[in-house]
Amino acid sequence: MEADSKSDVASWSIQVTLPSGYSASVIAFSTSSVAELKAAAKDALGIRFLQFMHGDGRVFDVGGRATLQDAGLYDGVTLTAIAQEPKIAASSGAFALWCHGQSVVTWGDPETGGDSSSVQDLLKSGRVQQVVASANAMAAILMDGRVVTWGAPKLGGDSSSVQDQLKDVQQVVGTAEAFAAILANGHVVTWGRPDWGGDSSSVQDQLKDVQQIAASESAFAALLTNGHVVTWGLSLSGGDSSSVQAQLEGVRRVIGAEIAFAAILHNGDVVSWGAPEQGGDSSSVQDQLKDVQQVVPFSAAFAAILADGSVVTWGDPNRGGDDGAELTKVKQIETSYDAFAAVLQDGSVFTWGVPIWGGDSSKVRDQLRDVQEIKASQGAFAAMLPGGRVVTWGDEDQGGDCSSVQHQLTDVQLIQASARAFAAIVADGRVVTWGAPAFGGDSSNIQEQIQEM
Structure with missing residues (x-):
């Protein structure tokens, strides 16, 4: 870092320490910015993404353009640096990069979440813990359990109508045009296009003790702690599970394809519903669906990976429903x-x-x-x-x-x-x-x- 050219500014020595005990001394100036200090600390420690902490564990939450002096730092101060793991979320046309406890950088199609400028102040002040993308919008869960959304307003990018309900959010899942959030108390809040899952009022009294939500293109399926499943959204896409409801007991996991769902039971069997020819009907392979470990959704079919690594597929035969079934020892x-x-x-x-x-x-x-x-x-x-x-x-x-x-x-x-x-x-x-x-x-x-x- 270079001193201010207008005056002779004394250099500072700032100690940056990792929780492991490894530390480095960074030379700075009072007029240097926090961003410049962070860049120097990254080079000194060999860490590309980091967050500064105070000695008492509080996040050093000061804008990167603030000077070190304005940020309350001084010569000889010690800062703790926490290495951050970067993550990326993707909608149909945009990306969001974030680190736990920090803000978000977005790029790509503005209409599908590539422009988060309107909510950046909220993202920075709230400290992001996770970003989830649907096809047309993005939702960030903040450290305090609130949610910030952006992208196509009517397709999940505007959550203002339910903002007072979005507290203590644990998980957010999106269809193509709506979102569903699981709260800490196991209840569910939805928003976005109503008929594509954004309106869950018809099943709201059943949405209690929810532990997982899966999404197809236009419907949701919620797995309750008792192993039952509740669905809503477009019926053709799996929003109506009444035909298999009696079989949806002891469910371990629910997976959504484009217009169908599959549920893995605790005994390793599989139940599917939705568009029959596109994965919603697994009756032709039901006797093979034993000891299922994982179900992978295709656009119009499913593939089940069994305990021995073999694969069973069903759905549209022209879109993966009858290919790959001879595979063995499959990992992904x-x-x-x-x-x-x-x-x-x-x-x-x-x-x-x-x-x-x-x-x-x-x-x-x-x-x-x-x-x-x-x-x-x-x-x-x-x-x-x-x-x-x-x-x-x-x-x-x-x-x-x-x-x-x-x-x-x-x-x-x-x-x-x-x-x-x-x-x-x-x-x-x-x-x-x-x-x-x-x-x-x-x-x-x-x-x-x-x-x-």
Whole structure:
């Protein structure tokens, strides 16, 4: 940091200490900004995202542009630094980057959450603990349990009508055009497009002791602590579960696809409902659905991973409902709109579905070794390999081609996808994006904000 050119300003020595005891002395000036101090501390400690704390454990909650003197610091003071784990949420066309207890940086399509400027003051003062995205909006749960929303107002971006009810929020889940929040007392608050799950008044008296909520495109399913399930929203999309209600007992987990739901029971069986031909009817494979460990939603089908790693699929046969069933030793399945990728336990990858959207990975097959995780946009896949390397395939316009940023994709820690773009957090704190610029594939205008986190 350089001293103010107008006068000779004495340098300060500020000690920055991690909870582990490791510390570094940072040289600063009274006229330096808190943001400059944080940048110097990051370099000295080798940490890319951090938060300052007072000695008594309180968050050092001062604007980054404030000078050290204005912030009440002095020569010889000791600050505690907490390493932060960055996370990314993605709507259909935008991304949000945040660290626990800090504010949020957004980019991409403003209409789907890429512009959070109208709520930044609330996000900064409230300290964010989690951000959740629907297709058209975003919702941040603050440290005090309140919720801040932005994006398309009528599709979940405006929660003002229920703001007085959004207290002690524990979880938020979104359909494409509405949100549902679970409160600490197990009750549920909804907002957004009424017929797509934003109005839960018809089942409000049943929404007690809720422990999990799943969403399809336009309906919600709430799992109660007693193992029962309550649904609302568009009937065709799973908002009406009356046909299987007697079977929905002892439910362990509920999963939503585009217009259907599947519930895993405690005994390992599966019950499904919603659009029959698109995953809502699993009767043709019911005898195979035993010892189910995980159910993966496709756009119009489901895949169940059994205890032995084998896979059972059902739903639209042209959209994943009858492919991949011969797979064994599966660790993860990821889906684009109509293509599918399975990571096997040996780290290899098997793909199927529409070739141009990622169903054909033959061009990169030799590179797909020891794959750790896969993420999917609407028409492409990105695989994370050892060393934080990334391999992509599928529609180039939807993130299937990362060649323009390949040299930056080393030591990648996290990947997230919007409908047509990808965002990766690199170990040195940079965010690397590619794919359709309008969908978050261009993050050049927010890089400075990211470096200040």
